[in-house]
Amino acid sequence: MAGHSKFKNIMHRKGAQDKKRSAMFSKLSREITVAAKMGMPDPDMNPRLRAAVNAAKAQSMPKDNIQRAIEKASKGDGENYEEVRYEGYGPSGVAIIVEALTDNRNRTATNVRTAFAKNGGNLGASGAVSHGFERLGLIEYPGTVGDEDKVLEAAIEAGADDVESDGDSHAVWTSVENLHEVARELEKVLGEAEGVKLAWKPSLKVDVDLDTASTLMKLVDTLEDDDDVQTVWGNYEISDEVMEKLG
Numbered sequence: 001m002a003g004h005s006k007f008k009n010i011m012h013r014k015g016a017q018d019k020k021r022s023a024m025f026s027k028l029s030r031e032i033t034v035a036a037k038m039g040m041p042d043p044d045m046n047p048r049l050r051a052a053v054n055a056a057k058a059q060s061m062p063k064d065n066i067q068r069a070i071e072k073a074s075k076g077d078g079e080n081y082e083e084v085r086y087e088g089y090g091p092s093g094v095a096i097i098v099e100a101l102t103d104n105r106n107r108t109a110t111n112v113r114t115a116f117a118k119n120g121g122n123l124g125a126s127g128a129v130s131h132g133f134e135r136l137g138l139i140e141y142p143g144t145v146g147d148e149d150k151v152l153e154a155a156i157e158a159g160a161d162d163v164e165s166d167g168d169s170h171a172v173w174t175s176v177e178n179l180h181e182v183a184r185e186l187e188k189v190l191g192e193a194e195g196v197k198l199a200w201k202p203s204l205k206v207d208v209d210l211d212t213a214s215t216l217m218k219l220v221d222t223l224e225d226d227d228d229v230q231t232v233w234g235n236y237e238i239s240d241e242v243m244e245k246l247g
Contacts, residue, residue, distance in 0.1 A: 027230055028056040029069040030101050034081050036073030047180040051196040058194045079103040086112045087128040091120035091215040092208060095129035095235040097200045102228040111226050119219035130200070132235060136161075137179025138199035139172040145190045158185035169194075173201065202235035210245055213238050217246065 032052045039046035043053045049070070056066050084105060086098040096116075102108040113123045139160075141151065148165040155163045155172045160182050162173040174182045176198060183196045208216060216236065223232050238246075 023225070023227065024059060025056075025061050025065060026227060027101075028052070028059060028061055029065060030081060031230060032056060032066060032069035033073045034083070034101055036070045037076075041070050041074040050180065051183075054192060054196050057192070084108060085126070085130075086123060087126060087130055088112075088116050088123040089121050089129070090116070090219050090234065090236075092206075092212040094121075094206060094208065094212070094216060095132055095202065096121065096219070096223075097130060097133060097233045098223055098229055099231045099233075100226075100228045101230055104228075108226070108228040111228070112223065115219060115222040115226070119222060120215045121219055129235075132204065133200040133202050133233070135176060136199055136201050137174040137176050137182070138195065138197055138201075139174065139179070139183050139186060139193050140195040141170040141172070141186075141190055141193055143168045143170065145170065151190065154186055154189040155182075157189075158182045160186075173199075197231075200233040202233075205235055205237040208236050208238060208242070210242050213242050213246060 032049065035046060035049040035052045039049060041049070043050040053066055081101040081103055082105065084100045084102055086100070086109070088096050088098070090096050098112055100108050100112070116123045143166075145151065146154075148163075148170070151165060151170045151172070152163050158172075159178055160172045160174050164171045164173070172182070172186065179196065179198070183193060186193065213236075216234070220232050220234070223229050
């Protein structure tokens with residue numbers, strides 16, 4: 001159980017909070033609708049839907065919006081979205097995994113390929129980089145819930161596999177199978193999590209210099225700004241010094 005490694009999640013870098021709320025709510029609604037269509041429209045009976053609803057609440061998405069997305073699915077209304085994963089290389093060979101929910105594969109593939117090409121990277125074939133990542137469950141908490149020792153102790157008791165903390169956040173890692181059980185146990189001690197989701201954790205991280213980081217962040221921003229893209233994962237580490245220079 002590692003408790004001292006720095007946690008740098010691509011979703012929590014500087015500037016992520018500047019994304020337009022409407023675009024973010026649209027993506028959250030899409031995930032809620034897909035999750036509700038794939039299982040029961042009751043968050044208590046559908047772990048994926050529960051995670052999607054929790055993610056929406058963490059971003060202060062109105063309850064009416066959440067309920068509307070669930071009802072749309074239960075009535076069979078709305079578009080039918082397909083889950084698609086893209087894999088590629090960013091500048092300096094950084095490995096990137098992009099997860100999307102789309103109603104038009106051709107449009108999404110073109111947009112993702114263009115984003116890579118214009119920002120120092122290239123899209124690879126399926127499986128090109130995912131072998132360098134583990135598919136795991138990720139439970140995220142803000143640093144305000146307690147210090148590293150408190151979260152580590154709670155995670156051990158809940159049956160988690162690993163914890164990574166820095167001053168701003170805590171990341172609790174579990175197996176895919178144990179994700180929602182661990183999340184339920186942690187909620188009893190730490191309260192509701194900021195995020196409960198499936199994640200891609202790199203087996204090894206690579207440090208990137210300022211020039212690479214600058215181009216890489218442009219690539220990630222372009223991908224995340226696409227309506228169809230839900231999450232972007234990478235195997236890079238950006239030092240605090242480089243982050244400060246990036247502003």
